Amino acid sequence: MSGVSQSLQRKSPTKRTGGKQIRLRLQNIDFWSAMKLAAVVGFVLAVIQIVVTIIMWLLLEILGVFAKVDELLQDLLASSQFTLMDFVSLPSVILFSVIVGLLNFVVITILGALAALIYNRSVPLTGGLLMGFTNQ
Template sequence: MTERPADQAPVQTRPDTSDDTARIPLAERLQRRIGAATDDRRSNGQAANGSGRILPPPPPEQVAAREAEQARQAEQARQAEQARQAEEARRAAAQREAEQARQAEQARQASAPVPTAPPAVPVPAPDATAAGPATVTTRRTSKAARAPRRARLRLSRIDPWSVMKISFLLSIAFGIVTVVSVFMIWSVLNAAGVWTSINNTVSDTVSSGTTASTFNIEDYLGLSRVLGFTMLVAVIDVVLMTAIATLGAFLYNMASSLLGGVEVTLSEDQG
């Protein structure tokens, strides 16, 4: 055993903590180690949950899927931005072209000379032999210009509600016309003495020497009875005509859905 020199600094001995460590419970020592590891991970940028448990690193598949999702979202955002920029460029180009066309039109109108009446020049008499083909061509051109345009259309559907309204109104008008017509016809026949002639004829035929006939046709064909019967027929016609027209519209729509409807050709008026 060598002796230590006198000028050498005394060696510091490590304090004996075996007794203190032995006195610390095992759970508290584990908690200290976990806390120290948590502090190290937090200092290195790794997060831990609120309960003090250390989260294991995610599996490589999850990391790859997350990175792929982030890349896909970035690609979608980039494509959307490119589409928006292309749309803005297209709109700007369209506006620029419209502005250029408007400016060109304004410049053309500004530079166009003001039309003046040409001097009167005597026109020589046309030669019949020279003007023959030109006259025929002019006539053909004018006929082609006056040819009416035609459009071929197809009636594919009829609205039943509009048909019902129109048919109801027309049937009411038809009923009114019928009542007025019957009243006028009865009045004309009465003024002409038709009813009196019929009564006289029946009386002469039926009556004998001792008995006289009391037949009167107005008891059967009186004005009130004729007009009442006519009004009843007119009301029935209103109901029947409206129902038949509406049902016809439904049937036409069904047939049109199967066969295509009625084709109509329209042309312009030549006048």
């Protein structure tokens, strides 16, 4: 070791815990468990997405953003019949958000299962993850 690393090692406080440290290697991730966990995460994210979309739409409606955009578009298009609410009404926004949430749920579930499969296939090459645990 170099002089710098030796002096840093001497200066660093050594804390000894009373527990025993165990090192374990993760060799396999259960495919179905990974898929179920990914499905739960995907479902929770889809629900969060739908709720946030509804809250944002209501907030924009309360603040009058849609009315201001309607006025701007009516001036630009010189058409008094055009309204933004024909395209972004609350039911259509909720429907779009539900469709995107369902697609995200499917994609997240598939990606979680695929990640477990890729990890399980790469363990013979990489040796897996080495984790340390301490008993306290």
